[in-house]
Amino acid sequence: MGGITKAVIPAAGLGTRMLPATKSQPKEMLPVGRKPCIQYVVEEMQSCGITDVLIVTGSTKRAIEDHFDENLLLRAELMAGNKTTELDKLSEVDAIDIRICYVRQRLPTGMADAVELARGFVDDEPFVLALGDTIIHSESKTAMLCRLMDRHLKMGPKATIAAKRVSGKDVSRYGVLDVEPIGEGLYMVKDIIEKPRPEKAPSNLTISARYVLEPAIFDAIDKTPKRRGEKLFTDCLMTLSKAGRVLALENRPEDAVYDIGSPELYARAFVAFALKDPAMAGAVSDLLSELKSQQT
Numbered sequence: 570m571g572g573i574t575k576a577v578i579p580a581a582g583l584g585t586r587m588l589p590a591t592k593s594q595p596k597e598m599l600p601v602g603r604k605p606c607i608q609y610v611v612e613e614m615q616s617c618g619i620t621d622v623l624i625v626t627g628s629t630k631r632a633i634e635d636h637f638d639e640n641l642l643l644r645a646e647l648m649a650g651n652k653t654t655e656l657d658k659l660s661e662v663d664a665i666d667i668r669i670c671y672v673r674q675r676l677p678t679g680m681a682d683a684v685e686l687a688r689g690f691v692d693d694e695p696f697v698l699a700l701g702d703t704i705i706h707s708e709s710k711t712a713m714l715c716r717l718m719d720r721h722l723k724m725g726p727k728a729t730i731a732a733k734r735v736s737g738k739d740v741s742r743y744g745v746l747d748v749e750p751i752g753e754g755l756y757m758v759k760d761i762i763e764k765p766r767p768e769k770a771p772s773n774l775t776i777s778a779r780y781v782l783e784p785a786i787f788d789a790i791d792k793t794p795k796r797r798g799e800k801l802f803t804d805c806l807m808t809l810s811k812a813g814r815v816l817a818l819e820n821r822p823e824d825a826v827y828d829i830g831s832p833e834l835y836a837r838a839f840v841a842f843a844l845k846d847p848a849m850a851g852a853v854s855d856l857l858s859e860l861k862s863q864q865t
Contacts, residue, residue: 573695573718573781574620578610579683580701581627581674586831595630597701599829602842602849603658606829607633609704611665617715619697621668623690625683628673637662637669681800684782685790693784695721703778704827704838705731705820713824714779720755720818721781727813728786728806730758731779733820737767743775744803746817754819758810761803774819776803777826785812 584596591599597607607624614622626633640659647656672686684698697714705713713731721729732746741764748756748771762771789809793800806815820826827838840857843849 572618573697573722574618575691575694576614576619576622576697576699577625577684577687577690578607578614578622578699578701579625579674579680580607580630580633581625581677581683582702583627583629583677584702584830587829587835593629595626595633596829597630598632598636599835601704601827601829601835601838602846604661604842605636606704606838607701608636608662608665609706610699610701611637611667611669613705613712613714614697614699615665615667616712617697617718619667621670621690623670623672623687624701625674625686626671627677628675630673634671637665639663679799680802681790681793681805684802684805685787688787691784691787695781695783698780698782700778702829704829704842705777705779706825706827706842707821708823708825709821713777713820717779717781717818720816724755724814724816726816727783727809728815729781730806730815730817731777731820732756732774732817733777733824733826734773735775737770737773740765740767740770740773740775745770745772746774746776747771748774748817751816754821756817756819758806758815758817761807763801763803774817777820778828783813785809788812 580595580597584591587596598605611622624633644659647659670690674683674686707713717729717731735743745762745765746758747760748758751757786809790800790805793805793808809815827841829835829838840853843853
């Protein structure tokens with residue numbers, strides 16, 4: 570089996586939990602620090618050797634396409650004004666060396682339908698599925714996604730899922746994995762329970778926004794019945810498990826996951842990345858200290 574060079578990024582959801590900020594702009598384009606969330610995701614794909622990305626968009630997502638396109642007028646204005654710092658920031662986007670394609674999901678009918686739209690793009694190759702509203706930042710040299718891809722190629726399952734542990738009270742936000750350990754940080758998935766009550770959860774190991782999938786996922790989507798009017802992607806994964814193993818690789822402590830799907834999670838992500846930015850860190854740190862002193 571060769572390397573994995575293709576990735577699919579679903580970004581067609583309505584982002585209703587982030588209203589009104591997402592009324593007319595994509596959730597994936599909300600800034601986290603000074604970059605939109607989806608830019609971190611695409612940069613992560615490039616760092617792990619991905620060369621082709623398909624972004625699944627919707628009717629209100631044109632800003633994503635515009636962001637990754639060349640803006641000659643903006644560049645000319647910055648050059649005319651000798652705004653070198655701003656030019657450097659613009660060049661960060663232009664330096665992304667990935668072919669990005671787009672397909673529109675006409676209705677927000679769930680992730681399984683979004684993945685189904687990638688059938689022709691995948692062309693019978695294993696591929697990465699990465700959620701466009703979740704950043705996985707690693708402080709180590711080897712990113713979580715790179716490890717996930719490597720383990721998938723070595724083990725040969727039908728799917729390999731990134732997983733993280735959460736506190737017991739938070740499991741109801743996630744797809745929770747019922748697993749059997751087969752190695753250090755590696756598990757065979759026996760079942761996936763979608764957003765269970767804490768007392769019903771089989772573990773505190775949850776799906777973490779990154780997958781490596783074989784093309785067999787498309788047949789699994791076809792065979793999976795709908796629930797509540799749509800096909801749940803977790804159900805599709807369990808259908809896929811009937812054709813071969815589905816594995817889960819647990820992230821390490823240095824693999825921080827930032828989901829911007831709700832206001833409180835978005836605030837956490839923004840502050841975390843602002844503190845990593847030398848141009849913002851001082852002001853944000855001072856503000857946090859000031860607010861803390863006001864509460865004591």
